[in-house]
Amino acid sequence: xxxxxxxxxxxxxxxxxxxxxxxxxxxxxxxxxxxxxxxxxxxxxxxxxxxxxxxxxxxxxxxxxxxxxxxxxxxxxxxxxxxxxxxxxxxxxxxxxxxxxxxxxxxxxxxxxxxxxxxxxxxxxxxxxxxxxxxxxxxxxxxxxxxxxxxxxxxxxxxxxxxxxxxxxxxxxxxxxxxxxxxxxxxxxxxxxxxxxxxxxxxxxxxxxxxxxxxxxxxxxxxxxxxxxxxxxxxxxxxxxxxxxxxxxxxxxxxxxxxxxxxxxxxxxxxxxxxxxxxxxxxxxxxxxxxxxxxxxxxxxxxxxxxxxx
Amino acid sequence: xxxxxxxxxxxxxxxxxxxxxxxxxxxxxxxxxxxxxxxxxxxxxxxxxxxxxxxxxxxxxxxxxxxxxxxxxxxxxxxxxxxxxxxxxxxxxxxxxxxxxxxxxxxxxxxxxxxxxxxxxxxxxxxxxxxxxxxxxxxxxxxxxxxxxxxxxxxxxxxxxxxxxxxxxxxxxxxxxxxxxxxxxxxxxxxxxxxxxxxxxxxxxxxxxxxxxxxxxxxxxxxxxxxxxxxxxxxxxxxxxxxxxxxxxxxxxxxxxxxxxxxxxxxxxxxxxxxxxxxxxxxxxxxxxxxxxxxxxxxxxxxxxxxxxx
Numbered sequence: 001x002x003x004x005x006x007x008x009x010x011x012x013x014x015x016x017x018x019x020x021x022x023x024x025x026x027x028x029x030x031x032x033x034x035x036x037x038x039x040x041x042x043x044x045x046x047x048x049x050x051x052x053x054x055x056x057x058x059x060x061x062x063x064x065x066x067x068x069x070x071x072x073x074x075x076x077x078x079x080x081x082x083x084x085x086x087x088x089x090x091x092x093x094x095x096x097x098x099x100x101x102x103x104x105x106x107x108x109x110x111x112x113x114x115x116x117x118x119x120x121x122x123x124x125x126x127x128x129x130x131x132x133x134x135x136x137x138x139x140x141x142x143x144x145x146x147x148x149x150x151x152x153x154x155x156x157x158x159x160x161x162x163x164x165x166x167x168x169x170x171x172x173x174x175x176x177x178x179x180x181x182x183x184x185x186x187x188x189x190x191x192x193x194x195x196x197x198x199x200x201x202x203x204x205x206x207x208x209x210x211x212x213x214x215x216x217x218x219x220x221x222x223x224x225x226x227x228x229x230x231x232x233x234x235x236x237x238x239x240x241x242x243x244x245x246x247x248x249x250x251x252x253x254x255x256x257x258x259x260x261x262x263x264x265x266x267x268x269x270x271x272x273x274x275x276x277x278x279x280x281x282x283x284x285x286x287x288x289x290x291x292x293x294x295x296x297x298x299x300x301x302x303x304x305x306x307x308x309x310x
Numbered sequence: 311x312x313x314x315x316x317x318x319x320x321x322x323x324x325x326x327x328x329x330x331x332x333x334x335x336x337x338x339x340x341x342x343x344x345x346x347x348x349x350x351x352x353x354x355x356x357x358x359x360x361x362x363x364x365x366x367x368x369x370x371x372x373x374x375x376x377x378x379x380x381x382x383x384x385x386x387x388x389x390x391x392x393x394x395x396x397x398x399x400x401x402x403x404x405x406x407x408x409x410x411x412x413x414x415x416x417x418x419x420x421x422x423x424x425x426x427x428x429x430x431x432x433x434x435x436x437x438x439x440x441x442x443x444x445x446x447x448x449x450x451x452x453x454x455x456x457x458x459x460x461x462x463x464x465x466x467x468x469x470x471x472x473x474x475x476x477x478x479x480x481x482x483x484x485x486x487x488x489x490x491x492x493x494x495x496x497x498x499x500x501x502x503x504x505x506x507x508x509x510x511x512x513x514x515x516x517x518x519x520x521x522x523x524x525x526x527x528x529x530x531x532x533x534x535x536x537x538x539x540x541x542x543x544x545x546x547x548x549x550x551x552x553x554x555x556x557x558x559x560x561x562x563x564x565x566x567x568x569x570x571x572x573x574x575x576x577x578x579x580x581x582x583x584x585x586x587x588x589x590x591x592x593x594x595x596x597x598x599x600x601x602x603x604x605x606x607x608x609x610x611x612x613x614x615x616x617x618x619x620x
Contacts, residue, residue, distance in 0.1 A: 092441065095441065095442075095467070096439065096441075099416065099420070099442065099466075099467075100420060102416065102466075103413075103416035103417060103419075103420050103422070106409065106412065106413040106416065107413060107417060107422075109413075110409070110410060110413050112413070112417075112579075112581075115579075115580070115581050115582070115584075116426075116579070118582075119573060119579070119580045122566075122568040122569075122570075122573040122574070123568075124564075124565035124566055124582045125582060126582040126583060126584050126587065127584065128584075128587055128589065129406065129584065129587075131402060131405065131406075132405075132409065155465075156409075156412075157405070157409075254434075255434035256432075256434055258432040258433075259432075260432075263429060263432040264432070269425075269426070269429070270425070270429045271422075271425045272425070272428075272434045272435060272436040273436060274425075274436045274437065274438075274439065277436065277438055277439075279438065
């Protein structure tokens with residue numbers, strides 16, 4: 001019998017466990033806190049493993065990230081070397097993310113944040129909306145989740161630009177690369193969308209200096225990681241009126257503490273990290289497809305580069 | 311010199327007037343309240359003309375409706391007979407309407423009304439969202455604005471059904487017809503969208519009996535006319551929990567009075583009739599194209615049927 005150790009939230013453990021068992025009858029699925037003999041485990045399938053824990057497993061074939069981002073694994077200073085880290089990105093994850101970003105982009109584009117405020121004041125004040133083709137959307141990051149999102153925004157008629165670290169372009173979209181072109185990119189963003197991976201070079205990237213380069217009245221959507229954003233700089237940019245609104249799905253501390261200033265802010269929309277929750281059913285299917293292929297001696301296309309961070 | 315009388319809101323009169331003048335150099339553009347010799351006017355281009363006024367114009371070639379709906383003209387009991395009523399539906403109007411409906415549908419689909427309430431309570435409670443393909447959207451009305459909207463919702467992956475008075479089908483969409491099939495249609499609507507014209511047979515159509523046929527937890531989007539909806543029946547359906555939320559862009563009295571119960575309702579989103587405002591620039595272009603064609607002796611495709619009401 002092979003063994004697989006699973007670390008997911010307790011409220012979804014049973015769902016994940018039975019979904020995996022259905023696909024991998026030769027595997028014993030172990031709860032993360034009930035692993036007696038770590039060296040006998042082939043796969044650690046994890047979301048936010050505690051630092052130091054993964055190195056206890058001496059016989060891992062791979063560490064499987066149950067999220068598109070792998071920062072939750074790479075943050076471990078004692079991460080075992082020589083074991084591939086593989087991430088699971090299934091299509092439902094991609095669909096949900098692109099749908100969430102489109103929802104929030106349309107919402108900001110149509111001025112719904114302003115109408116919501118007017119409703120609280122019982123104020124009737126019609127205003128024209130510019131066409132989507134005149135709304136400049138800037139997406140930072142163009143990876144497995146970013147690219148389909150970019151296509152979807154463009155298909156909805158928005159004028160989409162992309163900024164990414166690497167030098168490769170995306171067909172049909174205006175692409176900016178590296179730190180030198182960041183300013184030009186930002187200067188034309190009515191709505192800035194962060195879909196970056198969290199790495200050493202993107203940590204805290206959305207700071208005062210970056211926000212100041214956006215045009216006055218711009219808005220922000222963050223679906224990357226909370227650590228991309230310097231929270232106090234965002235609050236300052238909203239207070240000054242330089243930024244109009246922000247939609248945040250991720251936070252540097254989750255759950256967001258009840259006394260956090262973001263909750264009651266008039267120009268901030270908060271969702272509890274639900275932009276693209278991985279579904280246990282479809283997630284387990286994608287995970288097990290990887291494991292079956294690895295056990296059959298095939299290479300995975302989803303191994304991340306530790307040095308790059310994604 | 312030909313003459314055209316224009317009735318639009320005072321805040322947009324100058325824009326409309328100069329946009330029309332640019333396209334029709336042979337026409338004198340008269341403000342609705344400054345027409346000295348009504349019989350010398352060829353075209354009355356109107357939004358909500360006062361009852362009895364249009365019959366003062368003895369030489370009209372056509373009455374031009376500056377809105378997709380023509381209920382604001384047909385309501386006049388003294389409407390002159392024998393003059394064609396032509397409506398202006400330009401593409402920007404269509405784009406805006408389909409964009410607005412998509413925005414609100416996605417917003418409800420992703421449970422944003424629930425997250426907004428949780429934010430007010432500083433409550434962090436993640437939840438899965440079902441895929442768009444499992445969300446059943448029902449659109450009532452499939453006219454010039456409805457059909458492109460239906461296509462757009464379907465392209466976003468939603469499961470879309472349509473109910474319309476007439477018997478003709480729409481390719482690729484499940485169509486229900488007439489009063490006999492209304493119940494079957496309603497029974498499968500997670501989100502009901504009203505895009506009907508306002509006529510004698512659709513006045514007050516969204517009443518208690520209709521709402522009760524929706525599944526528990528359904529939501530409503532009304533972008534038709536306020537008079538389609540029995541407001542007290544909507545409030546009752548929301549109070550009882552049978553309906554979850556409503557997004558309303560149109561009201562039986564506009565502007566919505568400041569003391570109206572809708573404003574402060576937790577489960578109602580209000581926008582001030584902005585789903586598809588007609589843009590003076592593009593609207594004037596479409597209007598003038600019609601007038602030039604009519605003056606050249608061509609038939610218009612946009613003459614409405616008075617008896618049918620659209």
